[in-house]
Structures are given as C-alpha cells and as structure tokens.
Amino acid sequence: MTRASASTNTARCAVCDEVETRESPLVAVLTEVRNHHAWMHAGACHERYREAKTRERNGTKGGAV
Numbered sequence: 476m477t478r479a480s481a482s483t484n485t486a487r488c489a490v491c492d493e494v495e496t497r498e499s500p501l502v503a504v505l506t507e508v509r510n511h512h513a514w515m516h517a518g519a520c521h522e523r524y525r526e527a528k529t530r531e532r533n534g535t536k537g538g539a540v
C-alpha cells in the first residue's frame with residue numbers, strides 16, 4: 476500500500492472501490508440524489524453502474540423478461 480502524497484483527488488470508484496489509474500480515469504457521474512455525484516471508472520465500471528440502474532428501473536415496473 477502506497478500513500479498518494481500530492482494528489483488532490485482521493486476519490487475511489489463507487490463500483491469497484493479502487494482509485495483511478497492512468498488506464499482507468501475516474502469520471503463523475505450524477506446520481507439520483509440531487510447535487511450528488513459518484514466517482515467511477517470510465518468504461519467497464521460505468522457500464523456496470525448504468526446496467527444496474529436500468530435493471531432497477533425495469534424491475535420496479537415488473538415487466539416481462
């Protein structure tokens with residue numbers, strides 16, 4: 476474990492709980508909570524988040540699979 480010394484961005488990915496890397500920068504994604512955004516990796520993590528949200532929305536409607 477190394478401590479980030481001069482980094483101002485200490486946010487962690489809301490999906491996988493990892494810090495950002497060069498290959499996977501974090502992006503701020505607006506959540507359903509007003510004025511609140513979550514940090515997550517662009518790409519796979521963001522897709523997972525959006526998939527989960529879509530499933531949530533579809534689930535409450537109780538539609539056919």
Ligand SMILES: [Zn+2]
Nearest residue numbers: 488491516520
């Ligand atoms: Zn992630």
